[in-house]
Amino acid sequence: MTSTTLRLTGIPRTTTRRELSKAAGVSTDCISLAPTDSSHNSVSTATITFGSKRAADKFRSVQRFKPAKCLGKRPNIDTEFLGLTVLSTSGDQDEVDLIAVHGLNGHAFSSWASGDRMWLRDFLPAQMPKTRIMTYGYNSSVWDKTSTTTIPEFAQGLLWAIINKRGRKECNRPIIFVCHSLGGIIVKLALNTALEDTQTAMISTVTHGIVFLATPHKGSDLACNSFLGIAAKALGVREDLILALCMNSGQLDDIENDFRLNHDGLDLATFYETKKTKIARVVSAFDHVIVERSSALLNVGADPRYPLERDHKQICKFACQHDDDYKAVCNQILRMAEVAPHAVRTRAIKKALQMPQISTMIKFGGDTLRSYSSAWSDDCTLKLR
Template sequence: MSRYGLMQVHDGENAKVDVVFLHGLRGDREETWTQDGVLWPKDLLPQDIPESRIFLFGYDTGITHRDQSSVTKTEIHSDAEDLCAKLAAERSNTNTVRDPEFQASSTYYMLLLAADCREQEDRPIIFIAHSLGGLVAAQIVVHGEQRTEDSRTKSITKNLRGMIFLGTPFQGSSAAKPAEIARRILKFFGIDTQEHTLKLLGVDSERLDELTKAFPNVLNKRRTSKDPKDRIEAFFFYETLKTGWGRGSIQVVEADSAQLPGCGEAAPIRADHVKICKFKTVKDEGYSVVVAAIRKVMLPPDAFSSQVRNNPPPGLLQPAPQGLYRIVDTVFLF
C-alpha cells in the first residue's frame, strides 16, 4: 500500500470541516502521528470532533541512503502543489467545494440542474502540520495568494480557516535558522547535510528565507480580513523538552523559532520534537490543547463579533493553562 497521497481516516455524518495532517521531513503519513499503536487522528480525534472529515497526507521525503545522490528529488513547493491538487480533486468529487476548473463548463451546470444541487458547500479546511510539514502548509498559503480565482490552489487556500503548527521552524533564532534546523533533522537520522542535499529537498537557506518572510505577511492579511469567512486562525505549538540524540540530547526547534509573533496564538507542549505530534490518550496535555485549537477554528465566523470571538463569554470557553481556549461544553456551535 502506498504511503503517499491522501488517506481518509474519518468521515463523520454531516461533516462540516476537513482536517488535513501533514508530516515533516523524514516523517510518515501514519507513523508520525502514532504512539504505542494509537494513531490519534483516527483513534482519538473523531470522538472529540465527530462532525469532521479527516485526512492524512503523505509525500516522499525518503532518503534511502546516506549519500546525497540518493536524496529524493522533491521540494516544498512541489509537495504543496501536489497536496492542493489531490485535496481539491477529493473535495470536488465529494461535492464539498466548487471546482473552479469544471464549474465554468456547461456540462457542470447541466449536472447541477439534473441533481437539483446548484449550491455546493465550500467546506472549511484546517491544516495540522508537524515540523517542516508546516512549511509545506505555509507554501500553500503563499501560492494561493499568487494564484487566480479559477485555480485549484486558490480553491484550497480561500477555504482554509485554521493552521495548527507543531514544532515548525519559521524564523531564525539565537540558535539556528530554518535551514540549519533542517540540517539538524537530517543529521539526527544520520543523513548527509551538505547544501546540495538541502537544495534537492527544497529546504536550503535561500528558499526557506524567502518563504518565511512571505508567509507572515500573507497570514496576517488573512487573519485581519474584514470578511469573517476569509480569516485564518493560526496556532503555534513548540516543544519544551530536548530530543535524545546519541548519548546526549538537543533542542531541535527553539521556542522563538517555532512562533510568529503577532500572527496567532503560541503555546508550549511538554514533549520533544518527535513526540510533540504523538498522543496516546485524550488526557494528554498536547492532545487537549490541539483539540481546543480545532474547536476554536470551528466556531462560525459570523456567530460572534471578532471581539467576542477573541474574548469568549464565561461558560462557553475557559482559558487553558497554556493561554489557549478550552471548550467546556461538548456541543458544537454550527
Template sequence: MRWRDRGPGGDNSRPGSAPCAQVTSSSSHLINHGIENRTISRYETTAVYTHPNAEVDIVLVHGLNGSPEKTWTANNGIFWPLDLLPGSLRGLQANILVYGYNADVYSGRIDRSASDNFIHHHAQTLVTSLTLFRRGEGTFKNPIIWVCHSLGGILVKRALLYSNDVRAHHHQIYRSLYVSTFGLIFLGTPHTGADVASWGLMLQAMSDVVIPRRFFESESVLLRTLKKDSETLANINNHFLDIYQRFRIHMVHENHKTDIKGTKIIVVDADSASPQLPGVTYYGVEATHSQLCKFDGPSAPGFRALSTDIREWIIEAPAVIHGRWKAEEEDANRRMRNEIQEHIFPLVTETDVHREDVPTAAMPQYQGRLMAPRGKDTARWWVFLQDADGVHGFNAD
C-alpha cells in the first residue's frame, strides 16, 4: 500500500503552491496530522486519510458510471479528499473514506461489465462493507458524515433505511450506520429522478466509444432507478421521510449546463436535486453536474461551502451521536427484556421467578424455575442481559 505523510499544513502549506497529487513515499508513516493512502480499491471501503485521534468518519460515495477515485479527481489531477479536505479542517481530526461499487450502466472494457444489481442489493453491500470495516478499525461508533454524488445519494438513503430496519439481535451491528449518521451532503442527487435522455447524453459524453442505440432501448437496472416517476425512487423517498429529520442534510444542485458534444443540458435540475423538505439546507453551485464533485483547488466553486459544512459538523457530531448510541443501547436492552418476558416467562412458575440486581453485573439478572417439557422435573436457569454489543441467553442445571 502506498502512503504519503501530511505534515502541518501538508503540501498545501507553501504559499502559491498547488497541492501535490503524486505519491512521494512507498511506506506508511504516522505523524501529527494523519496518514494518507493513495492505493484505492475499486470496490468497497478504502480509508484514504486516517488520524489516530479521529472521532468522525467522512464517507464519500460516487454516482453513475463513477469510481471511488475518478469521481473525486479534477482534470488537473487534484484528488480533493486528500489534496484539499484534510488541510481545510483546520486542526480537527477525521478519517476520510471512499466507497466503491459497480455503478456502470455501460462499459466498453473487457475487464468491466455493467451492473445488473438492484439498488437495494448495492445498499446491503454498502452497509455490510462499511460496518465491518469500521468495526475492524475500532471506529464502530464514530459519527458519520456522508458526501454523495448523483446516484450515490440514492444508494446512501436506501442503505440508511436498510440499516434502520435491522432488528434481529445477531444482526444489530448493521444498525450502526443508521445510529452513527450525523449529516449528509447530496451533490446533484436526482431525488425525484431525471429524464433518461439526459442520462443517455451524459453517458455518451463520458464514453470513449459510441454507445449502441440498443443500450438506451434496454436500460440497465440502475438507469431505470434514476428515471422520473421511478417507483423505486418513490418508495425510497417515502420511507426516507420517516427518518430524515434526525440528520443534518444539505442538498446541492448544478447551476451550469453540461456541454455534451454541442448540446447543453442540465442533467439533474434543481427540482429533482433539491426537493423542498423542512429543515433541509439547499443551495446551487456554479458548476456542471460532473464538476459538483471535482474541485481543482480551494477556490473551486462549491468547495468552501462543502468544507465549511464538514468542519462545523465534525465539531457538533460527537456529542450528538454519543447520546444516540446511549439511547440505542437502552432501547436494545428494553427489547431484550420484552423478548424474555414474551417467550420465556410463560414457561416459568410465577412464584419462583424473581429479579436479582447483581452488583458485579452490567445488567439485571433474572432467576426462576423452568418447567421441564413433560412436567417431570424442573431446572434452575438464569438469563443475563447485556448491552447491544454482547450476547444473552440462559443456563440451566
C-alpha cells in the first residue's frame, strides 16, 4: 500500500499534534503542525501521512461534512501542496529559513518522501531546532496541458511566495535553499529576477546558500532525445518544459551566466546522481542518467561536490536519518546554517557601504552607521543615526 499525505490549512493555533493524531487515527510522528506565518492572528498548517489512499480519502470525506473540533470550522484539505508549506518552526527563535524546491513533474511533499517518512519533516527539525523549514510546490507536471506557466513564471511565483510569507521582523533572516533538479534552475532564476525590483532585492541579499541535488545547470541529453520528443507529442505532454531543459539550452545558459555574475559569493553544495534511472519498467535499454555529472556541476568557486549512488528520483529521498547519503546532505545544510546569520549580516553591511549616499557621508565625516543589529529598520531599509 502507498501512503498518502494531506495538507490541512486554517487550523486553530490552539490545536495540538495529539488532538490531530486522535482525529486522524495516525501516530503523532506522521504529523507536522506549525503556524502558517508569524502574525499573531495566524492559523496553523498541518501535514498528516496516512498508511493508504483509502484511509486518507475516508478522513477527508468525514471532515468535509463534520470536521473534528480541533480542525476548526472550515479547514481546507488538499494533496497538491502548492505554494509554501511550513513543516517546522520555533517561532521567534528561528534564525534561518530553509526552503525546499522540487523538480520537474515533482511534488512539494512526495518528492522528498520515502514511504511514510519525509526527511524535511521527520528528521531535519530535530537537528535544526531554530530553523523554519518549508517546502514549495508549483505545477511542474508535464501531463497538465491546461497549464501554460513558464519557467520564468515559476521563478516569479517562488519569489513572491517568499516575500508574502516573511513578516517585517523576518525580512532580514537568512535563507538556505534545497533544490532538486529543475528546482535549482528556478531558484537561480528567482535570485536573478529579485535584483530587478526593489521590493524583492532583499531576497537576494539574505540568501546564504543553496544545496543542489541533481540540478541540470547545462541541461539534459534526455530532454533532447528524439524518441522522447516523439513520445511527448504522442502522449500529449508539455513539450515546452521538456525542451527548456535541453542540453546547452540558450535559456539555461542565460540563467547560469547571470547567476555567476551576481551571486558568486553564495555558499553552494552540489550532489549528483551516479545511477541510471529506469525510464521504462520492462525495457532496460531506456535506462538513463538523467543529469550527467558535467551538467550537475555549476563550477562556481570551490563549492563541495558529492557523487551519490542514487538515481535521479531517489537522490532527494531518504528513508532513515542514519543513511550515509542523508548525513552527507544534512551536514552541508547544517554547515551553511551555522554561518549564515553572520555571513548575511556581513554581506548586507558591504552592500550598504556601497550606497552612494553612505559613501558620501563617510567621505565628509557625516553620521556613522549603527551596528548591523540596529542598522536595518522593520521594513528592510537602512536607517542612520
